[in-house]
Amino acid sequence: MKVTSASVAAFAAGAAAAPSSNTPRKVQACTSAVTLDAATNVFTKYTLHPNTFYRSEVEKAVAAITDASLKTSAAKVADVGSFLWLMKTNRNPSDSIANIAKFDDAVADVPCENILGLVIYDLPGRDCAAKASNGELKYNELSRYKTEYIDPIVAKIKAQPNVAFALLIEPDSLPNLVTNADLSTCQESKTAYEEGVAYALKSLNLPNVVMYIDAGHGGWLGWDANLKPGAEELAKVYKAAGSPKQVRGYATNIAGWNSWDEEPGEFSDASDAKYNSCQNEKIYTTKFSAALQTAGFPTHAIVDTGRNAVTGLRDEWGDWCNVNGAGFGVRPTSSTGSDIVDAFVWGKPGGESDGTSDEGATRYDSYCGKPDAYKPAPEAGEWNQAYFEMLLKNASPAF
Template structure:
């Protein structure tokens, strides 16, 4: 997962709200999670009622990481990370098989977060997180990816789901339209997103469409085109009822509030969205004026420290990063439904091995942590760094 530079100038930085309490949940059968079918009201913030579920796959990774720690105090702190709610990435057709095991211990008080992320020609402006489906394989995306996910969610009507739809896709069409790879992917992205939100429009689902971050679509020249691109996708999908709004800072580093990391840069005059709060408050009205629901979720999983990047567009394994605010609906902003953990902290953004097929030069920059393995692969040293630099601390 990566963030592209804007075609205009491009490119944000730490949340400071208090974390909500997190408790260990006892395993339960998903079908018995609620006594009856769940119906989510799209006019209400779902995170006011439901806690983001600490999915078993991230818990397993963290628990395995704890076993590698010899420092007892660090191990105790690390064990607490396993109890933090986080989104589960369904980034391949094979990983659809993770959904049912992840449902097995979701109580009625929790909502399972899933990242829907497998468009044909995925991540058209980077190499580290390219997907399995080639440009043009939209029928496979529909029949082998989206349709099985729809079927599974229908089979578990007593569980609540929060879905983040296709990180990076539409923002890339706004700012990287000059790249041939993005030109080739454009129609598939638009068709795929429309199909996804139309068919995932189920009573126990709430959906958010990815909108990059303030250092991407927050530039003056990108705000209106970005809002139109997202709103058009919403309308192409039939303006689905269970659609709540947009997601920002997914797998990102930008601060929610305070002083923006690049607010003192010479080109800051072209981007007033120096924090994610300003971005949400600026972008949301544009979405509304284009006819799209406009409430946001914001990834605070790795933005506990700021001032680390050389450039706003540096997106890969930022060195010195720390875990940020834990998931909570207490954002202090009516337009922001929740701070959530979207990117699983400890999983790599991309490899620093320049000889690798999927090597992206951003992962070899001086502000990127090295060595780092392939995207999605666990990096123990990076996890320990995030833990030591966590703000607030564990």
């Protein structure tokens, strides 16, 4: 296995972005309405907020650690900014209200210099090519998505005009329509995905919001045959929404494992490598942005570096579930060394499971039982203490 390295500047900036948890948290909210210019990189002005929900999870994890040195390092993770997932599951119908309500606590302690990252993630037929994170809404329940999910979030954001928000729109959705069109579940979900994302973009086009639509990663839409169709799919939905001005671009590697700039690339020796020139996310963002420009879609990106510190762990590009041996990557920073990439972010909260390894579970996905997946693992979204400690021990830069 290999430990990846981004630029020295990015590492230094990322490390500096994570102050000690012993530092008092000073909250000074903005005194006037926030207006974000999506034509600029807002992450040069705002710091990704360490949201209350992930902070609480980490603090509970710290309390469970007995090793003094590891405990000290773990405490620092609570101060790292990350995105809060506003998602529902199909395990508990009452979950919907509870999860949207996470917004209220999360927004209460955002200082004026921070931006609160939120993941919008509950399309009808969500994750049509996987089982671990299916949502509660069926593919034909688009009206519920609009009225019970998007509309309440819009109302909550409108009630907080003095807070800056960065929204990551529907991970895995549009990429699935490009590469999994042969699956009946994705065929059924196509209309709801496209109309649902367009509705979200149009409705959430608010002055204190900047939006990035998920675009998979270099091992997904980065294949030579997928770049153009992927760009056209994003552009199609963006235009259907009326080309909202608060859409800044796209997000890559969300909850993923790909290196930012490893050369020649993690799977460069694979037999099919000649069909994918995007062997890292730096190359992918360069090539995909070019395709997006042709298609008529904003070309800037954010890249998830939350768990990509160690490469050479997966058997295949598509192995996405609880990769064993992973480590926390570069902390959130706008110092990316790329004019295309606005920021490295933590999109997936490290320590929350990708899916259960219990083969008897209803939501069991075979990817979570593969040889390169960590076991045992709880249901998607649930905390895995041992996995969190592994991410911490393998972090680069170290905490």
